[in-house]
Amino acid sequence: MSDADVLIRVVGRWGHITLNRPRALNALSYAMCCAIDDALVAWAGDAAILGVLIDGAGERGFCAGGDIRALYAAVRGGDAALADGFFAREYQLNARIATYPKPYIALMDGITMGGGIGLSAHGSHRVVTERSVLAMPEVGIGFIPDIGATHLLGRVADGLGTHVALTAMRLGAADALAIDLADHYVAAARLEELRRLVLGASSVAAAEAGIASCAAAAGASALMAARDWIGACYRYETVAEILGALEAAGPAGRAAAAVILAQSPTSVMLTLRALHDARGYAALKPCLQQEYRVAVRCIRGHDFMEGVRAAVVDKDRTPHWRPDRLAAVDAAAIAAHFLSLGAAELRFD
Numbered sequence: 001m002s003d004a005d006v007l008i009r010v011v012g013r014w015g016h017i018t019l020n021r022p023r024a025l026n027a028l029s030y031a032m033c034c035a036i037d038d039a040l041v042a043w044a045g046d047a048a049i050l051g052v053l054i055d056g057a058g059e060r061g062f063c064a065g066g067d068i069r070a071l072y073a074a075v076r077g078g079d080a081a082l083a084d085g086f087f088a089r090e091y092q093l094n095a096r097i098a099t100y101p102k103p104y105i106a107l108m109d110g111i112t113m114g115g116g117i118g119l120s121a122h123g124s125h126r127v128v129t130e131r132s133v134l135a136m137p138e139v140g141i142g143f144i145p146d147i148g149a150t151h152l153l154g155r156v157a158d159g160l161g162t163h164v165a166l167t168a169m170r171l172g173a174a175d176a177l178a179i180d181l182a183d184h185y186v187a188a189a190r191l192e193e194l195r196r197l198v199l200g201a202s203s204v205a206a207a208e209a210g211i212a213s214c215a216a217a218a219g220a221s222a223l224m225a226a227r228d229w230i231g232a233c234y235r236y237e238t239v240a241e242i243l244g245a246l247e248a249a250g251p252a253g254r255a256a257a258a259v260i261l262a263q264s265p266t267s268v269m270l271t272l273r274a275l276h277d278a279r280g281y282a283a284l285k286p287c288l289q290q291e292y293r294v295a296v297r298c299i300r301g302h303d304f305m306e307g308v309r310a311a312v313v314d315k316d317r318t319p320h321w322r323p324d325r326l327a328a329v330d331a332a333a334i335a336a337h338f339l340s341l342g343a344a345e346l347r348f349d
Contacts, residue, residue, distance in 0.1 A: 006032045007057075008039045011199040014207075015043040015052040019119075022058030027067040028115045030086045036119075037093045044101055051103030051207065053198050054119060059131070059188075062107065065114025066090065068141065072308040075299050087146070087295045088346055090115060091288040094148050095348055098122035098284050103204055105211070107195075108132050108176070109188060118147025121181045122284070125211060128173040128218070129188040134181055137168040139263040141311050142303025142321070144271045144294050151287035152181065154278035158227050159234025165271050166242075167259045171223065178221040184211055185218035229253060239272055239326055264303040264319070265326045269334050270294055277338070285348060292346035294337045 007018040017036055019026035036054075043049040056062040066086065074082040097104055097119065106120035109129045117134060120126055128134075136145035136153070145153060145165045153161030156179045163169065164179070176182040186194055197210025223230075233245035233253060239260075246257035260268060274294060278287045298304045302322045310319035323329055 005029065006035050008035060010049065013048060013050045013202065014199050015039060015049050016199060017052065017054040019054075019056040019063050022056075022060065024067070025061040025064035025111055026056040026058070026116070027064050027069075028090070028119070029067045029070060030082075030089060033086070033089045033093050037089065037096060040093075040096055040100065049102065050201070050204055051105065052100070053105045053107070053195065054123075055107040055191075055195070056109065056116075059110060061111030061116070062109055062132075063113075063116030063119055064111050065116055068308050069312050071299065072305065072313060075305060080296075080300055083299050084296050084344075087292055090118065090147065091292055091346060092348060094118045094122055095285055095288060098148070100124070103207065105198060105207070107191060108134065108182060109191060113137060115147055117149065117152075117181065121152055122148060125184070125208070126182040127184045127186050127194070127211065127215075128176050128182040129186055129191065130173060131188050132173045132176060132182075134171040134176050135168055136165055139166060139260075139267040139271055140168050140319075141307030142264040142267055142301065142305070142319070143298050143307065144267055144274055144291065146291040146295055148284050148288055148291070150271075150274045150278035150291060151281070151284045153179075154275040154287075156180070158231035160223060160227065160230055162234045162242075162272070162275055163230045163256065164223070165275060166239075166263070166268060167256050168263070169223070172221075174218040174221040175223040177218055178224045184215040186211075186214045187216060190214045226252065237276070239268055242272075243326075261326070264307060264321045265323055265329050266301070266303050266321070266334070267298075267307075268326065269329050270298070270337055273334060273338070289346045290338065293339065293341055296341065296344075297337045 071083045104123035105125040106123045107127050108120045110131045113135045136149045194214045198207045201207035229249050236242050243257050246253040306319050
C-alpha cells in the first residue's frame with residue numbers, strides 16, 4: 001500500500017480518515033483495512049478524541065468496494081489464503097464500526113458499493129448526497145452481498161432488501177434513507193461546510209448540530225414507491241417462486257426478473273439463503289461469520305473468477321456462469337457453502 005492510499009490524522013478532537021485512491025474509486029485493499037482498523041482501536045481508547053469522520057478523495061466515489069482485481073490475482077496465483085485474510089480483516093473492521101463507542105460519521109458521497117457500504121452503513125451517522133449511488137452488486141460477479149449486507153438488507157421490510165440484493169439495484173440518497181442505510185441528506189455543495197463544522201466541534205452535541213444544520217430533505221424514494229408490488233413478489237421462499245411472481249407483476253416485475261436471470265445462478269441461490277438465514281440472527285456478527293463461510297468458498301469456485309474476469313479484467317461483460325441456469329444449481333452444493341469452517345471460522349476481538 002502506498003502511504004497515501006488512506007490518510008489518517010487528527011483534526012482538533014476528531015479522527016479524520018480519507019480513502020485516497022480516487023482513480024480506483026477509493027477501492028479498499030487489505031493494507032487500508034488494517035490501517036483504518038488500527039486507527040479506530042487507538043482512537044477508541046483516547047479520551048481526547050471525540051469521534052471519527054471518514055470520507056473519500058475525489059468527487060466520483062466514497063468507496064467502490066473491495067479491490068476485487070487484487071483478490072482475483074491472488075486466487076489465480078494459487079494463494080486464495082490472501083483473499084481469506086482480506087475478508088477476515090474487512091469483516092472484523094465492519095463489526096468494529098458497528099459497535100464503535102464514539103460517533104462514526106461517514107460521508108457517502110458518490111459511488112458507495114460493496115466494501116464501501118461496509119465502511120459507512122454500520123456507522124452511527126451516515127450522510128448521503130445527490131451524487132450518492134449505493135449498491136451491493138455481488139451477484140453479478142459470482143459472489144454474495146457481504147460486509148454485513150445480509151444483516152442490513154435482510155431486516156428491511158416488504159422484501160425490499162431482498163430485491164436490492166438479487167437485482168444489484170442502485171440506490172439514490174432517498175432510497176438509502178428509506179431502508180436505513182443512511183441517516184442524513186446533505187447537498188454535495190455543503191460537504192466542506194459539514195466537514196468544517198464537525199472537525200471544529202468541541203463536543204459531540206456540537207458536531208451533531210453541525211450535521212443537522214447542513215441536512216435537508218432528500219425527496220421521494222423510487223424504491224418505496226414500488227413497495228407494494230415488490231412486497232407481493234418477495235414474500236415467497238424460493239427463487240423460482242419469486243421469479244414467477246415477478247413475471248406476473250407487470251413491466252417492472254418482468255424487468256427485475258430479467259436482471260436476476262442474468263446474474264450468477266449460484267450467487268442468486270446463495271444470496272437468498274443467506275438473507276433468509278440472517279433474519280434469524282439477532283446481531284451483525286453471526287451474519288458476518290456466515291458471510292465469511294460463503295465468501296471463502298465462493299472465491300474458490302468458478303463463478304467468482306469468471307465474474308471478476310468479465311467485469312474488471314477483460315471487461316467484456318459476458319460472464320459464462322457454471323451452471324448457467326437456476327434449475328441446474330445443485331441444492332447440496334449451495335448447502336455446503338454454509339458449513340462450519342472449524343478452526344478457520346471468523347473470530348472477533
